[in-house]
Amino acid sequence: MLQVDIDTKMKFLHGLSNKTRVQILESIKEDEKTVSQIVQDLNGNQSNISQHLTCLKGCGLVVGRQDGKYVYYRVRNQLVRDLLTMIDVVLEDVEKDVACCDSHID
Template identity: 50%
Template sequence: MNQNQKRLKLIHGLSNETRLQVLEILKEGENTVSELMEKIGCNQSNLSQHLSCLKECGFIVSRQSGKYVYYSLANTDLFRLLNIIDETIFDMHWSKNEEIECATHII
């Protein structure tokens, strides 16, 4: 995997609202699937897919304790990355009604 492909994988992991919600929650500490479902308000199947994506992209790790699986951020650099994104978007000049995707979206 080359550098651009690694960047794309990282960006892909961040490109979904549910995954971003999971990362924000995990910034506060580890959570089980049940805790995440309650906080986010999505079903287990949907959340499991997002957790798998985040794990594959290297954002989160899990540990088993009894019958529970606990998820947490993979490393402290992710705190910095999420904070840098927040600082960056603070300085962006988007209108309140602007679409999430670019008007000239190219496939």
């Protein structure tokens, strides 16, 4: 069985622990986009989106590609896309329980 350090695993999961970051991932799940395109999709502000993209890049979920003056962001690879899809599949089964859960602890 693959062994991953628990602290590293938590840092990775941190990338998925924020609504804006998940919205960004969904926005670029199928197509690469510039920050401006992501800002438009999310109706957000550029500074905030850029900060979240930095986190997602740091967690290994997103990569950027420079093209002239623009940077295009995309989900790192098919494994990350599969993970996002699997989260949706699991949530279909447990959505009601998650929605009612009030016992989140840090």
